[in-house]
Amino acid sequence: MWKLLVTRMVQAIFTLWVVSVVVFFSARITGSPELALMPPDARPEDRAAFRAMYGLDRPLMVQYGRWLNRVLHGDLGQGIQHKVAVLELIGPRLVNSLKLATVGVSMALALSLPLGVLAAVKRGQFWDRIAMGIGLGGQSLPSFWLALILVLIFSVRLKLLPATGMGTWKHYILPGFTLGWFITAGATRLVRSGMLEVLDAEFVKLARAKGVAEQWVICKHALRNALISVVTFVGFMFGIVIASSITTETVFVWPGIGRLVFEALLVRDFPLIQGIVLIWSAIIIFLNLLVDLAYGVLDPRIRV
Amino acid sequence: MQSVSRAPAAAPGGRLRGLVAAATRLPKVPTVIVVLAFLTALSAGWLTSTILPEANQIDLRFRYTAPWPLEGSSPAHLLGTDRLGRDLLSRMLVGARNSLAVALVAICFAAVVGTSLGLVSGYLGRWVDAVIMRFVDIMLSFPAILVALVFVVTVGASFWMVVAILALLLWAHFARLVRGEVLSWKARDFVALARVAGASTPRIIVQHLFPNIFNGVVVLATLQVGWAIVVESALSFLGAGIPPPAPTWGNLVAEGRDVLDSAWWISVLPGLAIMLVVLSFNLFGDWLRDVLDPKLRQL
Numbered sequence: 001m002w003k004l005l006v007t008r009m010v011q012a013i014f015t016l017w018v019v020s021v022v023v024f025f026s027a028r029i030t031g032s033p034e035l036a037l038m039p040p041d042a043r044p045e046d047r048a049a050f051r052a053m054y055g056l057d058r059p060l061m062v063q064y065g066r067w068l069n070r071v072l073h074g075d076l077g078q079g080i081q082h083k084v085a086v087l088e089l090i091g092p093r094l095v096n097s098l099k100l101a102t103v104g105v106s107m108a109l110a111l112s113l114p115l116g117v118l119a120a121v122k123r124g125q126f127w128d129r130i131a132m133g134i135g136l137g138g139q140s141l142p143s144f145w146l147a148l149i150l151v152l153i154f155s156v157r158l159k160l161l162p163a164t165g166m167g168t169w170k171h172y173i174l175p176g177f178t179l180g181w182f183i184t185a186g187a188t189r190l191v192r193s194g195m196l197e198v199l200d201a202e203f204v205k206l207a208r209a210k211g212v213a214e215q216w217v218i219c220k221h222a223l224r225n226a227l228i229s230v231v232t233f234v235g236f237m238f239g240i241v242i243a244s245s246i247t248t249e250t251v252f253v254w255p256g257i258g259r260l261v262f263e264a265l266l267v268r269d270f271p272l273i274q275g276i277v278l279i280w281s282a283i284i285i286f287l288n289l290l291v292d293l294a295y296g297v298l299d300p301r302i303r304v
Numbered sequence: 305m306q307s308v309s310r311a312p313a314a315a316p317g318g319r320l321r322g323l324v325a326a327a328t329r330l331p332k333v334p335t336v337i338v339v340l341a342f343l344t345a346l347s348a349g350w351l352t353s354t355i356l357p358e359a360n361q362i363d364l365r366f367r368y369t370a371p372w373p374l375e376g377s378s379p380a381h382l383l384g385t386d387r388l389g390r391d392l393l394s395r396m397l398v399g400a401r402n403s404l405a406v407a408l409v410a411i412c413f414a415a416v417v418g419t420s421l422g423l424v425s426g427y428l429g430r431w432v433d434a435v436i437m438r439f440v441d442i443m444l445s446f447p448a449i450l451v452a453l454v455f456v457v458t459v460g461a462s463f464w465m466v467v468a469i470l471a472l473l474l475w476a477h478f479a480r481l482v483r484g485e486v487l488s489w490k491a492r493d494f495v496a497l498a499r500v501a502g503a504s505t506p507r508i509i510v511q512h513l514f515p516n517i518f519n520g521v522v523v524l525a526t527l528q529v530g531w532a533i534v535v536e537s538a539l540s541f542l543g544a545g546i547p548p549p550a551p552t553w554g555n556l557v558a559e560g561r562d563v564l565d566s567a568w569w570i571s572v573l574p575g576l577a578i579m580l581v582v583l584s585f586n587l588f589g590d591w592l593r594d595v596l597d598p599k600l601r602q603l
Binding site: 011014015019022023026136137140142143144145148149151152156243247250251261262265266270273274276277280 | 438442449450456457531534537541543544554561572579587
């Protein structure tokens with residue numbers, strides 16, 4: 001267990017370091033920042049002074065070291081567009097995104113668990129068809145398009161739910177469903193196949209044979225075992241949820257970090273994108289680490 | 305006569321018969337859609353210069369024409385037009401070409417790189433394996449799509465940029481699959497025999513291992529096409545894909561976003577195309593997997 005923990009930690013830190021290198025040097029591929037920040041007719045000595053002031057005349061490795069040092073101390077620089085410290089821009093947006101992600105994952109689980117169980121219990125019947133349809137559709141429906149269709153139906157035509165913004169609980173429904181869509185589809189499939197497998201197992205037959213009520217067999221004996229794979233699946237899906245939040249938040253104009261990425265992309269606000277990518281990567285890598293470790297706790301067989 | 309012609313068919317033709325049997329189980333609708341998608345993509349250039357209007361031909365008189373059977377439509381624009389009066393059908397055809405080309409080229413790159421690394425890693429083992437597999441682990445937990453956005457901003461979006469991003473996202477899956485397969489194959493006697501007979505390492509890898517893992521690679525590649533198309537369209541939708549005015553399915557959906565109320569077809573139809581094609585590729589891939597390599601069920 002300790003060996004696994006240490007390996008994963010080292011790996012996570014290494015991954016984060018790779019991200020930082022990529023992010024830093026990608027800024028230098030297209031040339032020195034002075035080209036973008038100085039007027040084109042600036043005199044050579046002004047340029048030299050500018051370079052000296054920001055340390056751009058030092059070797060790249062030194063620049064990287066200083067940049068990394070600042071980042072580790074929480075200084076991600078200023079956004080070009082808003083002239084505000086990147087961290088201050090990201091903070092509240094990140095909270096909004098996490099709220100939406102929580103709602104999305106909860107909605108996905110609330111939909112997929114009953115549906116998956118129902119599909120497995122009534123195999124081949126109506127609900128099973130629905131579950132299979134959702135499972136297949138999950139991979140092939142691009143979430144941004146699903147978002148637009150939902151807006152078209154529920155906001156534009158039926159005028160039931162608000163299409164954009166954030167405020168009441170109603171604002172959470174459409175973006176939450178869209179964000180959770182991938183998880184709904186995948187988890188429905190997993191619950192269904194897991195239940196089918198378990199319902200066939202000896203201990204379930206035994207429970208039935210000794211006269212346990214059918215609902216009890218399904219909820220206690222079968223579902224609990226089918227859930228293990230779902231837990232790890234949802235953990236791994238968090239990375240994907242965060243990535244698909246870019247398109248979802250863009251469509252629903254949700255004031256989250258995904259929307260912030262999109263805005264930054266539009267105006268090519270480089271420091272902001274850099275900051276978001278670093279923080280986001282750290283979150284994803286940390287979540288992956290947690291899932292890995294949780295998996296090791298749940299399933300002793302992989303603790304090698 | 306009949307018995308004579310039947311007998312040899314059973315021995316070497318077992319494979320052939322298997323193929324025929326498999327072909328009858330071919331999922332009909334998905335196959336038709338996949339073939340149709342390829343055909344339209346290949347002939348998009350020819351179609352849009354002869355029968356259909358050019359994809360980028362602006363005609364402001366026909367702005368926001370509805371799809372054909374609806375009122376206010378014209379048979380000249382079967383699927384309607386966008387805000388500049390450009391024909392949506394033409395744009396979707398050219399978009400099919402762009403989207404499919406990106407997805408397929410990216411998957412080829414990913415498959416070649418991933419398979420090579422997987423073969424080397426699985427066969428050589430030891431530190432080579434450790435290093436390559438650590439990299440695969442990192443790639444699988446790497447928020448590559450975010451880092452890709454950084455590159456799009458600094459270097460700029462282009463066809464090859466998108467291909468590179470997708471290939472970067474995909475290769476690790478191939479490497480992991482191939483390595484796992486190689487580990488099980490290299491313990492077999494025929495590999496040991498080849499080694500005893502003095503075959504060199506490259507020869508064993510290319511001649512003896514590669515043919516055995518090839519099916520798995522093809523299956524994985526087919527199953528990844530749909531995913532690549534979805535990611536490509538998401539990048540296009542965000543303005544990080546092939547730059548406009550070149551149409552892709554993703555940026556067509558994005559263009560219709562602001563006029564969803566009045567001109568729904570601009571967003572809805574290309575999205576429908578993405579869904580149908582991706583769904584078909586997935587079903588086709590499922591079928592291919594069952595035929596070529598049933599033990600890959602969990603992919």
